[in-house]
Amino acid sequence: MLSQTIQAALNTQVKMEATSSQAYLAMASWADIQPGLTGITNFFYQQSEEERVHELKLIKYINERGGFAVVPPLEQPIITYQSVKRVFEEFLRHEMQVSSSINDLVHLALQEKDYATHNFLQWYVSEQIEEENLARTLNDKLELIGEDKGGLYLFDRDILQYRAQVSQSHK
Numbered sequence: 001m002l003s004q005t006i007q008a009a010l011n012t013q014v015k016m017e018a019t020s021s022q023a024y025l026a027m028a029s030w031a032d033i034q035p036g037l038t039g040i041t042n043f044f045y046q047q048s049e050e051e052r053v054h055e056l057k058l059i060k061y062i063n064e065r066g067g068f069a070v071v072p073p074l075e076q077p078i079i080t081y082q083s084v085k086r087v088f089e090e091f092l093r094h095e096m097q098v099s100s101s102i103n104d105l106v107h108l109a110l111q112e113k114d115y116a117t118h119n120f121l122q123w124y125v126s127e128q129i130e131e132e133n134l135a136r137t138l139n140d141k142l143e144l145i146g147e148d149k150g151g152l153y154l155f156d157r158d159i160l161q162y163r164a165q166v167s168q169s170h171k
Contacts (some may be wrong), residue, residue, distance in 0.1 A: 017055035024048035
């Protein structure tokens with residue numbers, strides 16, 4: 001059985017994951033109407049779906065533990081960007097926020113002596129290490145590229161491979 005404090009905190013994380021999914025969906029939609037950004041578009045559609053899976057995992061956990069998972073209302077995410085670089089800066093900023101939120105949840109679970117929730121959250125801790133690493137790697141690559149259109153072409157072409165490389169390096 002979840003305490004009311006843990007249930008409320010987990011529901012806050014449900015909203016964070018849902019917000020992430022919406023933000024990445026908006027990034028995908030923006031990229032989709034930019035000329036030639038097929039790889040980036042697909043990357044953010046995949047990111048959006050992955051965050052939705054994280055949200056569902058939390059919802060199921062809350063309900064399985066005797067709590068009540070609340071599907072939250074969401075604010076409109078940012079829908080337009082000045083550049084690809086800005087999109088990826090926002091991606092990193094967002095992942096860092098999620099990591100901070102997960103860390104707060106882990107701390108709360110330990111304070112509440114809810115070891116089952118603490119154990120459950122370890123998957124999210126590992127996931128966030130991977131997500132932040134991916135976001136930093138992509139931002140670093142864009143920094144190297146600068147304004148070079150050929151570099152952006154290669155970045156867009158290869159972006160889905162970066163996800164696979166980062167995932168493999170953490171297994």
